Amino acid sequence: MTVSQACQTFVPMLSPFIDGELPPTERVTVERHLAACKDCTMRAADLRAESGLLRVGMELAADQVDFKDFSQKVMARITPERPPLFERLKVSASEAFLYQRGTWVTAMASAAVVMLVALPFILRERTPTGYASERMAVQSVSTEDAANVAPVVFETKSGNAIIWVVDHPPAKPGAKDDEAVNEELELDSSPSTPQPNGGEL
Amino acid sequence: MTRWVVVVAVLLGGAALAEEPKVEVTADVIHASNAGNASDPALSAVKDEFASAGFPFSSYKRLSSQKLPLTKAKPAELKLPNGKTAVLELEDIKAGTALVKVNVGGTKVGLQLGREGSVFVGAGAHGNGQLILMLSPGASKRPRRAPAGAHPASAVGVPARK
Numbered sequence: 001m002t003v004s005q006a007c008q009t010f011v012p013m014l015s016p017f018i019d020g021e022l023p024p025t026e027r028v029t030v031e032r033h034l035a036a037c038k039d040c041t042m043r044a045a046d047l048r049a050e051s052g053l054l055r056v057g058m059e060l061a062a063d064q065v066d067f068k069d070f071s072q073k074v075m076a077r078i079t080p081e082r083p084p085l086f087e088r089l090k091v092s093a094s095e096a097f098l099y100q101r102g103t104w105v106t107a108m109a110s111a112a113v114v115m116l117v118a119l120p121f122i123l124r125e126r127t128p129t130g131y132a133s134e135r136m137a138v139q140s141v142s143t144e145d146a147a148n149v150a151p152v153v154f155e156t157k158s159g160n161a162i163i164w165v166v167d168h169p170p171a172k173p174g175a176k177d178d179e180a181v182n183e184e185l186e187l188d189s190s191p192s193t194p195q196p197n198g199g200e201l
Numbered sequence: 202m203t204r205w206v207v208v209v210a211v212l213l214g215g216a217a218l219a220e221e222p223k224v225e226v227t228a229d230v231i232h233a234s235n236a237g238n239a240s241d242p243a244l245s246a247v248k249d250e251f252a253s254a255g256f257p258f259s260s261y262k263r264l265s266s267q268k269l270p271l272t273k274a275k276p277a278e279l280k281l282p283n284g285k286t287a288v289l290e291l292e293d294i295k296a297g298t299a300l301v302k303v304n305v306g307g308t309k310v311g312l313q314l315g316r317e318g319s320v321f322v323g324a325g326a327h328g329n330g331q332l333i334l335m336l337s338p339g340a341s342k343r344p345r346r347a348p349a350g351a352h353p354a355s356a357v358g359v360p361a362r363k
């Protein structure tokens with residue numbers, strides 16, 4: 001069928017006219033032309049028949065397809081590969097901090113306070129109180145005047161200290177201290193005086 | 202919730218700061234004599250120490266051992282078998298080091314606590330020998346043995362006799 005010059009403008013508009021896609025003004029123009037043009041009217045009827053056949057065919061084809069789990073199958077095909085764990089954790093953390101900032105700040109502040117309180121107790125267990133110095137050491141030694149003893153301090157080769165007390169009788173009244181000591185030493189050295197036998201100094 | 206956590210934390214911190222300092226000292230009472238050669242094997246290091254210092258005891262026996270907690274407010278008393286009493290008092294803690302005053306039957310010793318070593322204080326006669334009060338760190342570390350070939354130690358403090 002040859003297309004007249006007047007119909008060349010309207011032939012491309014017939015298909016959207018059939019599908020109802022033309023704006024109102026163009027639809028009215030096409031209807032006026034169809035009312036006056038037998039060829040375009042026949043063309044429009046052919047287009048309607050084709051459209052109807054296509055619709056029936058598609059419906060028959062769709063009836064034969066099982067659309068059960070359709071959405072899951074589609075999503076499975078479009079879901080991207082699972083990112084690495086580190087990436088997922090990073091995204092989770094950033095989103096959590098972004099959308100739950102208040103909760104995070106509260107939790108971190110509470111944890112910091114608990115650590116500040118617990119840290120002294122933890123550290124205390126490692127370094128016993130009072131034992132910052134490496135070795136035990138004697139700072140001073142003295143005796144009470146009435147005790148009549150004198151302290152003697154020995155340092156052993158391994159660095160430990162032995163504090164021993166020896167009898168130190170008071171000086172006899174009226175005698176010099178040296179004489180009293182000499183008398184004592186003489187008494188100690190006389191053969192009749194029993195010598196200390198272990199256990200005594 | 203945060204407010205309560207802060208309140209509890211402040212209270213606990215205050216309690217921790219306000220707690221009085223306490224130190225522990227291990228006090229062993231040892232009986233040394235020349236009655237026989239039987240010695241507690243655990244005291245072999247003590248025997249070596251005393252032998253190196255010129256003390257000729259042949260027998261060492263541990264009569265008691267206990268950890269004494271010391272605070273400034275509460276000194277510890279240790280009754281000895283010979284009727285004497287050893288009093289240990291925490292004098293101060295300076296730069297983490299405790300200074301303890303020990304009084305054994307009239308003998309007063311100012312002691313600086315340390316992580317190693319021991320101090321032996323003669324506590325007088327008892328039975329056929331002598332009592333020795335051995336003060337060690339709270340972890341009950343035994344004194345180190347004197348190296349082989351040790352000679353009698355020289356006295357580091359001898360009161361001048363007039």
